[in-house]
Amino acid sequence: MDSTVLDIGCGDGSLTTKIFKEIIPNCKTITGCDISEDMIRFANEHFASDRVNFTTLNIEGELPDQLRERFNHAISFFAINWCRRQETTFQNIYDILKDQGSCFAIIVEKFTLFDAYRNLANTEKWKQWVIDVEKYISPYHDSQDSLKEMQHLLGKIGFTIKKLEHKTIVHDYEKQENLKGALMSVVPFKIPDELYDDFFIDLSKEIQMLDTKKYNYKKSTNDSVLNVQILVLYAEKSSYV
Numbered sequence: 300m301d302s303t304v305l306d307i308g309c310g311d312g313s314l315t316t317k318i319f320k321e322i323i324p325n326c327k328t329i330t331g332c333d334i335s336e337d338m339i340r341f342a343n344e345h346f347a348s349d350r351v352n353f354t355t356l357n358i359e360g361e362l363p364d365q366l367r368e369r370f371n372h373a374i375s376f377f378a379i380n381w382c383r384r385q386e387t388t389f390q391n392i393y394d395i396l397k398d399q400g401s402c403f404a405i406i407v408e409k410f411t412l413f414d415a416y417r418n419l420a421n422t423e424k425w426k427q428w429v430i431d432v433e434k435y436i437s438p439y440h441d442s443q444d445s446l447k448e449m450q451h452l453l454g455k456i457g458f459t460i461k462k463l464e465h466k467t468i469v470h471d472y473e474k475q476e477n478l479k480g481a482l483m484s485v486v487p488f489k490i491p492d493e494l495y496d497d498f499f500i501d502l503s504k505e506i507q508m509l510d511t512k513k514y515n516y517k518k519s520t521n522d523s524v525l526n527v528q529i530l531v532l533y534a535e536k537s538s539y540v
């Protein structure tokens with residue numbers, strides 16, 4: 300009630316708006332931010348209103364002064380895993396928050412898609428397109444103990460952790476067509492149009508193989524299912540330590 304909320308890595312703004320309407324309609328304002336100018340332009344054109352606004356921000360870059368201690372709450376979904384500089388990212392989130400502010404985030408941890416990128420980058424067929432893969436892989440994908448890593452990082456910055464846990468999301472897209480849309484929307488590589496369908500087939504085969512052999516998941520892309528391991532985090536900023 301009456302609080303200011305920042306949604307970090309808001310993408311096209313649709314989720315920000317849904318959260319505002321369905322979960323926190325009484326907040327004072329909700330601001331979506333994203334590194335992508337295209338996303339913010341789209342969000343402003345389609346979803347901006349009196350209490351919903353969107354702005355460009357790189358959360359792992361230099362924080363503009365006017366954003367310091369501006370928000371009561373920061374939320375972020377499937378975006379912080381894109382940031383290479385995790386310490387700067389969380390320091391910025393800390394600095395953006397007012398005292399007693401909180402951060403709730405869902406961060407992709409381990410995802411078969413990342414292993415599939417690495418495998419396809421080593422094939423003659425795809426290595427020309429599947430490049431710079433490490434840039435797109437979650438910093439926690441290879442971690443042996445991501446909870447410990449995260450605890451250490453947040454503690455160092457000054458956050459008080461209220462909740463930190465792993466979860467596995469098993470998302471059933473019901474049809475191959477839906478799975479293709481969802482999967483290909485996060486693939487960052489510039490695959491030529493004429494190879495797009497072929498790329499999806501190889502990528503989903505690779506995920507199917509890894510899901511079964513490496514992670515022992517029961518269902519995978521053959522059943523139009525994606526499995527994603529996530530970190531769920533809820534932490535507070537308090538000035539007394």
Ligand SMILES: C[S@@+](CC[C@H](N)C(=O)[O-])C[C@H]1O[C@@H](n2cnc3c(N)ncnc32)[C@H](O)[C@@H]1O
Binds near residue numbers: 307309334360379
């Ligand atoms: C997978 S989308 C998630 C969008 C939305 N949160 C959702 O769950 O529907 C990740 C978003 O994070 C944004 N992003 C990546 N790096 C970022 C950064 N350093 N600062 C702000 N946004 C970033 C991307 O541009 C992208 O729009």
